[in-house]
Amino acid sequence: MTDIVLHGVTRSFRGRDSEITALDGVDLRIEPGELAVIVGPSGSGKSTLLDLLAGLDIPTSGQIRIGGEAINGPGLNRGVVFQQYALLPWRTAQANVELGLEANSASKAQRRERAREHLDLVGLADFAGHYPHQLSGGMRQRVAIARSLAFDPDVLLMDEPFGALDAQTRERLQEQLLDIWQRTGKTVVFITHDIDEAVYLGRTVTVLTSRPGRVRETVEIDISERASREDALRRPEFAEHRHRIWTLLHSAPEVLGVG
Numbered sequence: 001m002t003d004i005v006l007h008g009v010t011r012s013f014r015g016r017d018s019e020i021t022a023l024d025g026v027d028l029r030i031e032p033g034e035l036a037v038i039v040g041p042s043g044s045g046k047s048t049l050l051d052l053l054a055g056l057d058i059p060t061s062g063q064i065r066i067g068g069e070a071i072n073g074p075g076l077n078r079g080v081v082f083q084q085y086a087l088l089p090w091r092t093a094q095a096n097v098e099l100g101l102e103a104n105s106a107s108k109a110q111r112r113e114r115a116r117e118h119l120d121l122v123g124l125a126d127f128a129g130h131y132p133h134q135l136s137g138g139m140r141q142r143v144a145i146a147r148s149l150a151f152d153p154d155v156l157l158m159d160e161p162f163g164a165l166d167a168q169t170r171e172r173l174q175e176q177l178l179d180i181w182q183r184t185g186k187t188v189v190f191i192t193h194d195i196d197e198a199v200y201l202g203r204t205v206t207v208l209t210s211r212p213g214r215v216r217e218t219v220e221i222d223i224s225e226r227a228s229r230e231d232a233l234r235r236p237e238f239a240e241h242r243h244r245i246w247t248l249l250h251s252a253p254e255v256l257g258v259g
């Protein structure tokens with residue numbers, strides 16, 4: 001299991017006549033095997049943070065270490081799932097999952113077997129031969145998750161992965177993600193706008209301030225004995241955490257109109 005450490009991470013973008021600081025001095029530690037949720041107002045640098053973790057972008061200053069190693073680019077120790085499915089339309093679900101395995105040295109038969117296993121893990125074993133246009137939005141996103149898990153990354157990075165889905169599908173996938181997380185023990189970083197989703201999924205929820213994004217607070221989500229979703233949502237701790245995060249988000253300067 002792998003930890004993630006951000007130390008003084010700043011990312012600025014040069015605009016036409018000014019500089020935009022998306023993230024400013026972010027310090028964060030995510031424990032090995034943790035499901036860490038990041039929330040923040042629009043423009044607080046959540047996607048920028050995920051791109052930096054994925055190695056798709058590099059910080060202007062500061063350092064990111066994953067499993068003790070400095071991040072300087074993309075790597076097979078990290079799987080990424082974006083809001084849009086990013087599946088290749090001309091490949092079947094099976095072939096899309098195999099795609100993630102083509103970069104490592106597995107044989108064709110091994111790739112086929114691993115892709116099957118992971119389609120099974122997301123409940124899509126019967127849809128292996130279907131093309132993306134034959135699948136619902138939720139199914140496509142499950143294929144994308146299977147693809148990211150198939151090459152067995154240490155860390156799963158998810159940028160609003162359920163944001164484009166209807167409420168019922170979203171709830172089903174949240175439950176499936178918790179199940180996969182418990183079964184695989186991966187370190188997961190999950191970005192969302194949705195406070196209920198954050199509290200339901202997160203074992204920690206880190207709240208960012210509005211631009212420039214800084215860590216406002218990391219809230220430990222401590223909900224005992226979650227027998228089911230309904231049970232978790234009914235607990236007084238759920239309401240307390242929800243209220244705490246709502247308050248942290250809404251006391252941001254942007255919302256008060258003073259920043």
Ligand SMILES: Nc1ncnc2c1ncn2[C@@H]1O[C@H](COP(=O)(O)OP(=O)(O)OP(=O)(O)O)[C@@H](O)[C@H]1O
Pocket residue numbers: 013014020021022040041042043044045046047048049211
């Ligand atoms: N490549 C870029 N060039 C210039 N500015 C950028 C670039 N990428 C992000 N930004 C700016 O950085 C800030 C943070 O953007 P980012 O997309 O990370 O925020 P976010 O919290 O993910 O927002 P949202 O919740 O709306 O998706 C924004 O002001 C955005 O305009």
